Amino acid sequence: MNDADKKRLLREMIFYRRFEDRTFEAYMERKIGGFLHLYSGQEAVATGVLEKAVVGQGNKNDYVITGYRDHVHALKTGAPAKEVMAELYGKETGSSRGRGGSMHIFDPTQNFMGGYALVGQPFPLAAGLAMGCKHKKTNQIAICFLGDGANNQGTFHETMNMAKIWNLPVLFVCENNGYAIGTHIDRSTAVRDQYKRVAAYDMEASQHDGMDIDIVMEAAEKAIDFVRSGKGPYFLEFMTYRFRGHSMSDAKSYRTREEELEWEKRDPINIYSKRLIDAGLITQDDIKAMEREIDENMENEIIKFAEESPEPRVEDLTKYVLDDNPDPRWIGPLQK
């Protein structure tokens, strides 16, 4: 990876952090409604894994799918930030035309196949995306990002089994942040190491530090090569931490300030910034300038677009329930 790419990666992670911070502000101003789940703290995982996948190239992309904490996965896959923000604002110009909101970002033009509020759902959907890729022989793979809490759904076990028996090109990325909503992993799950759970299905798996993007990228590259070469599914586990609550309504009463401070020392952005500074690639002032440029772009382009975009029309309420232009040969009316 060259120096320009390293600086770009740092910029991306800072951008994702600032994006989430800005949605927090908009939520407090009641410009964003519903549930809002922020990714702050976990940036190295999505950024690092997807850096090694095919993203940002439209329909040549690998397929990416995740749960409701989905903004950053969508952005890194290639969804335009303006459209993701407009979706959070519920606007017609949003990624899902204002019908999905924070938890349901979709951008099929970049093969980002959604955020889902049922945390067990993306497992089989991802395996299905992979089955489609395999069937069509496109050399694409499916990448499924989910938290450790999702692994206690039955679909986890059902899907690991089928992904393995059908040798599907799917990469499961477990972002183990230690909490299933507000319940600590030791109280919800019989084993802390999630990668061990897929041994029951004879699936390749490994566990890594999720706060250091260089470690994430190294592990992801190997896993993606494995999956793309037709060797079958792979399960990657990254140990990470979400700096904010589960959602905006979370008082974080279930964890201690000491624990949070320990993890904040391992902030993925700080780890990578320091590494680039130590290597002489960038200075603290450069980073400050980068942050200023990000914030200006955020206000002048992204927020402005979201604020000024139109709301969906009430007359369009019933659009998109079924195919709005169905073929009468299959639908009818019945010839009497």
Add this chain to the structure above:
Amino acid sequence: MAEMAYWEAIRRAHDEEMANDPLVIAMGEDIGVAGGTYKATLGLYDKYGEERVIDTPISENSYTGIGIGASMVGMRPIIEIMSINFALLALDTLINAAAKIRYMSGGRVQCPIVMRTPGGTAHQLAAQHSARLARMFMSTSGLRVVTPRGPLDAYGMLKSAVRCNDPVIIIEHEQMYNLKEDIPDEEFFRPLEGAEVVREGSDITLIGYNYSVHLCLEAAKRLEADGINAEVLDLRALKPLDHDSIRKSVEKTHRVVIAEEDEAAVGVGAEIMAVINEECFFALDAQPVRVHAADVPVPYNARLEKAAIPSAEDVYHGALKVMGKI
């Protein structure tokens, strides 16, 4: 034209659609090597191979989800659920995902899956193999629900369902797989919307769907002997429901019996009564009657089972009641 059983008609539709489009696949328990519990995919494993006729583990929710995921990248999966009772396990992927993905993506992603499943009572299969869940699916936005009454619709509606861009639930029936009907040799399609008058009449409308259409037809024959000329309306599609045909028939006959194999509460009959109330109440000359299953889990004992499920006799008596004859 050749006589063909319901299961053969479904098998033929699979075969033609799989031959027509390499993106069509079939998946379900025992559908491949074993040929399907009701033989709906018999011989197709040998013809199309294990990658297209996929024997799944007993994991309904996830293999339905895998079908949905595959449909999101352009595949056309026909998912068989061995019994509608087991579809309850797949409700998360079916209702929370397939039925909602088009809407919550703002129309940008579609899930053109077909789910086929037998959804009636047969002979002493007891409570966990006798559920009738049509009413649950017909109340879900984002799904199409159809109920072919015979081989012609079983064939033509499956073919339409494969090509349609929406998730389609096809509710078949354990007691209809051997039902025979003449079917044209050349390819044809039957639409996924629209009720059908299967017997013209002027005195009373008997409304059925799926197997209960046959109960209505049998009851109509008996009513004819009594000098009552009954019309039989097959709903064919429960979602979207064809209000126009219901209204038209009620305005013609002014009397209605609805025959449903499901329990009554929050059911198909309840919905039709609401439609009649809202759209043609003043066309009625008598209170409509629902003929439906008893509000019990279906018992094993044959005598009790018979008492729990509506029969042609029950539909006949329901009609006499509406006609003021009893």
